[in-house]
Amino acid sequence: MTTVRTRIAPSPTGFLHLGTARTALYSWAFARHHGGHFVLRIEDTDVARSTQDSVDQILASMHWLGLDYDEGPIYQMQRLERYQAVVEQMIEAGTAYRCYCTPEELDAMREAQRARGEKTRYDGRWRPEPGKTLPAIPQGVTPVVRFRNPLDGIVSWDDLVKGPISIANEEIDDLIILRPDGVPTYNFAVVVDDWDMKITHVFRGDEHINNTPWQINIFNALGAPLPRFGHCPIILGDDGLKLSKRRGAVSVTAYEDAGYLPEAMLNYLARLGWSHGDDELFTREQMVQWFDGSHLAKSPAQWDPAKLSWVNAHYIKQADDARLAALVAAQLARLDVKAEADELLARRCALFKDRCNTTVELAQWLTMYYAEVNPSEQDLAQHVTDAIKPSLVALAAKLEALAAWDAPSINAAIKATIAEAGIKMPQLALPVRVLVCGRAQTPSIDAVLALFSREKVLERLRG
Missing domain, CATH: 1.10.8 (Helicase, Ruva Protein; domain 3)
Incomplete structure (x- = not known):
C-alpha cells in the first residue's frame, strides 16, 4: 500500500496567514490519520520578495501550532540544478522548448489580440511543429523555456473537495517553466517537487484550481504519478471579503501575541471548512482520528472573531x-x-x-x-463614601490581627465587620475591591485578597 505523503509549501514573502495555516492543518491531520508523512517545503523562488524573516516566522508559526513535519524545511532555491536538469530532459523529449520572444514582442502580441477581441495568450511562434520553420534566433536574447501544452483534449481530475473538474486544453497556453535567469516558475517547480518528494495528496486553496491543469499536464509529460488534489474554499473576513496576505489576514504569530492558545486556534481553523457531525470542540488527537479527507466544505467559511474568542475561552478554562x-x-x-x-x-x-x-x-x-492600581474617580465617589470609611478602618484592623492569611479567615473578618456596622456585603465588598483591586468587579473578594500580601491589602485600604 502506498504511504500517504502530504506537504505544505508556503512562500516566504510575508507571514504565515490563516488560510495557509488551515491548509497546513488539514495536510498534517490527513498524514497523521493515515500514518503517513508530512513535508514542509519553502517555495522561495520569488527571490525579490522572499526574506529570511518570513522563513523564521513560518517556522515559528508551525512550531507554535504544533504541526510537526517529518521532512524539511526543503528550500526550492537549493534545488535549481534539479529543475534545470528536468527542463533539459523535457526539451530533449520535445515536451518543452526555448522561446526567444522579447518582453516588447509579448506586449505587442497581447495588444494585437486585445484589438481583435481575442483572449490574450502566447501565440506559439517558437513552438516547434512538424514542417514549421521557426524564426531566426535573435542575438543577445536569453530565452525562457516553455512547456509544450497539449493543443486539444480535456484535463480532468476528481477533486477531494470540489468533486469532478474538467478544463479544456485549448483554454490554457504554453506557460513559461524556466525564466532567463534559470529560476523555475511556480507551476513547474511545484510539479518537480511533488514528484521527487512522492507527494500523494495535495490540499491547497481553491485559487490554485486554474493552475492544476498545467500541473497535471506537466506530471503527465514527465511520466510522474499524479497526486490527489483537494482545493479548499477561501476564508472570508468578517466583512465578507477574502482574507489574504495583502488584505485583512493577521499572521498566526499575531494571534499568539494576542493571547490565543494553539489548541484553540487549531480547533477553530479546523471548523472553518471541515466538520465532524456537530462537534464544535475537540482535541488534536480527536481531529487526527476523524480527519480522513471527507466532510470538507465546498463553500467559503467566514472568519468569526467572537467564535474564536469563545473557543479560546474554553481552552483557557481547561x-x-x-x-x-x-x-x-x-x-x-x-x-x-x-x-x-x-x-x-x-x-x-x-x-x-x-x-x-x-x-x-x-x-x-x-x-x-x-503594579499600582488607579481606581476611577467615579468608582471612588460611588463606593468609597464617608459613611463606609469607618468600616474600612475596622476591617483593616481585623485583617491585620488575623492569625492566618487565607480566604476563610479573610471572609470571617469581612462578615464580622458587616455585622458590627449593620450593613450589607456589597456596601463593604465594593469599596474594598475599588481600593485594593482598582475596580468594582472581581471574583469573590476573600479569594482575591488572599492572593495579595497582607501588607499590600492594608496599605491600599488605609490609603
Whole structure:
C-alpha cells in the first residue's frame, strides 16, 4: 500500500496567514490519520520578495501550532540544478522548448489580440511543429523555456473537495517553466517537487484550481504519478471579503501575541471548512482520528472573531495553571509589568481564568497584584463614601490581627465587620475591591485578597 505523503509549501514573502495555516492543518491531520508523512517545503523562488524573516516566522508559526513535519524545511532555491536538469530532459523529449520572444514582442502580441477581441495568450511562434520553420534566433536574447501544452483534449481530475473538474486544453497556453535567469516558475517547480518528494495528496486553496491543469499536464509529460488534489474554499473576513496576505489576514504569530492558545486556534481553523457531525470542540488527537479527507466544505467559511474568542475561552478554562502562569508572565512583561511565573501566579490565574477569553485579558486582570492600581474617580465617589470609611478602618484592623492569611479567615473578618456596622456585603465588598483591586468587579473578594500580601491589602485600604 502506498504511504500517504502530504506537504505544505508556503512562500516566504510575508507571514504565515490563516488560510495557509488551515491548509497546513488539514495536510498534517490527513498524514497523521493515515500514518503517513508530512513535508514542509519553502517555495522561495520569488527571490525579490522572499526574506529570511518570513522563513523564521513560518517556522515559528508551525512550531507554535504544533504541526510537526517529518521532512524539511526543503528550500526550492537549493534545488535549481534539479529543475534545470528536468527542463533539459523535457526539451530533449520535445515536451518543452526555448522561446526567444522579447518582453516588447509579448506586449505587442497581447495588444494585437486585445484589438481583435481575442483572449490574450502566447501565440506559439517558437513552438516547434512538424514542417514549421521557426524564426531566426535573435542575438543577445536569453530565452525562457516553455512547456509544450497539449493543443486539444480535456484535463480532468476528481477533486477531494470540489468533486469532478474538467478544463479544456485549448483554454490554457504554453506557460513559461524556466525564466532567463534559470529560476523555475511556480507551476513547474511545484510539479518537480511533488514528484521527487512522492507527494500523494495535495490540499491547497481553491485559487490554485486554474493552475492544476498545467500541473497535471506537466506530471503527465514527465511520466510522474499524479497526486490527489483537494482545493479548499477561501476564508472570508468578517466583512465578507477574502482574507489574504495583502488584505485583512493577521499572521498566526499575531494571534499568539494576542493571547490565543494553539489548541484553540487549531480547533477553530479546523471548523472553518471541515466538520465532524456537530462537534464544535475537540482535541488534536480527536481531529487526527476523524480527519480522513471527507466532510470538507465546498463553500467559503467566514472568519468569526467572537467564535474564536469563545473557543479560546474554553481552552483557557481547561489549561494547566502553571502553563497559564508562564504565558501570563510573558503578557505582563509586554505591559512592562515584572512577574515571576511561580506557584503564586498560577493560583492567581486559576482564580481569574474563568472570566477571560485570552491570556492578554488574564494579564490585564492580574496587573493589580504586580503594579499600582488607579481606581476611577467615579468608582471612588460611588463606593468609597464617608459613611463606609469607618468600616474600612475596622476591617483593616481585623485583617491585620488575623492569625492566618487565607480566604476563610479573610471572609470571617469581612462578615464580622458587616455585622458590627449593620450593613450589607456589597456596601463593604465594593469599596474594598475599588481600593485594593482598582475596580468594582472581581471574583469573590476573600479569594482575591488572599492572593495579595497582607501588607499590600492594608496599605491600599488605609490609603
